[in-house]
Amino acid sequence: MAVYGLLLAGGRSTRMGEDKSEMVFRDGETQAQRGLRLLGEVCDQAYLSLRAGQPHDGQLDVVEDAYGEVGPLGAIASAFSKHPDAAWLVMACDLPHVDADVLEYLLEHRDPEANATCFSSRFDGKVEPLCTIYEPSIAMRVLDSINREQVCPRRVLSQVRVKTMDLPRSEALDNANTRGDAAEAIGRLQNQATEKSLTVRYFAQLREQVGEEAEEVTTSAITPAGLYEELRGRHGFKLKSSSMMLAVNGDFQEWTYQLQAGDEVVFIPPVAGG
Incomplete structure (x- = not known):
C-alpha cells in the first residue's frame, strides 16, 4: 500500500500574524519547502494541503480542502477523497524540529x-x-465526524484503534504557533540554549495547580514561551500562553524576551468575572 505525505498549510496563522508555511527556521527553506522535501524523502509522494483557492506554485502537487475551512480533519478527508486506497502521513507545517529521522521512525x-x-x-x-x-x-470515521461537526482530530483518534509511541526526541513535535514559539525554536536550532536559574511566580489557577505561589526553576529555555511550555509539561497547565500576560523583573514583556539568569518571571492568567 502506498503511503503519501500531506503537509498541512491551509491555516490562517492568526496567532502567528504571518503565514507559518512561509517562515524560515533552518536550512534556508520555508516551512512549506522543508516539509514537502522531508515528506518526499520518506513517502511515495508528497502533497501540499491548502484552502480552496489559496495561491500556490502551480508545479506543486496540491490537495485543496473540499469540506470548507474545518481545519486539519477537512484536509485529511480531502486527501482520502483524492487517494482513498493510500495511507497518509499527515504533518503540520509549524514543526521546525522535525527531521527525516522522526518521520522514518514513525x-x-x-x-x-x-x-x-x-x-x-x-x-x-x-x-x-x-x-x-x-x-x-x-x-x-473522519468524514462522519465532519458531518457531525466534530472536527477535532484528537477526538477522532480517541475513538478508534491507534498505535502510539514515545517521541524519539522530546522536542521533536514542539510547534511554532506564536512569535514567542518561533523565537524559542530559532534559538534552539542555533544552539543558543544555556542552563540558567530563575524564579517563577504564579497567580490564580496556575498557583492552584502548582500548589505554591513561586518556585525556583533551572531551565535551558531561551524565552518565556519556551519556559512556559516546559512548565506546562511538568505541571499539566491547560492555559495557552497566548491567553495570558507576562512580566519579567516587574515589567510587562513580550513572549520573545530573552531570558537571563536570575530573572523573576510572572505568568498572569486572564481574570474571570463580569
Missing part, C-alpha cells in the same frame, strides 16, 4: 492493522494528531 513503527499510528504528546500523553499516519480504514 513509518518504521507503523501498524497498518490499526486505524492510525502516532506519537504521544510529551505534555499530556495524548495522541499527537498532526504528525500521524492515517490508514484508509479511518476515512469514513
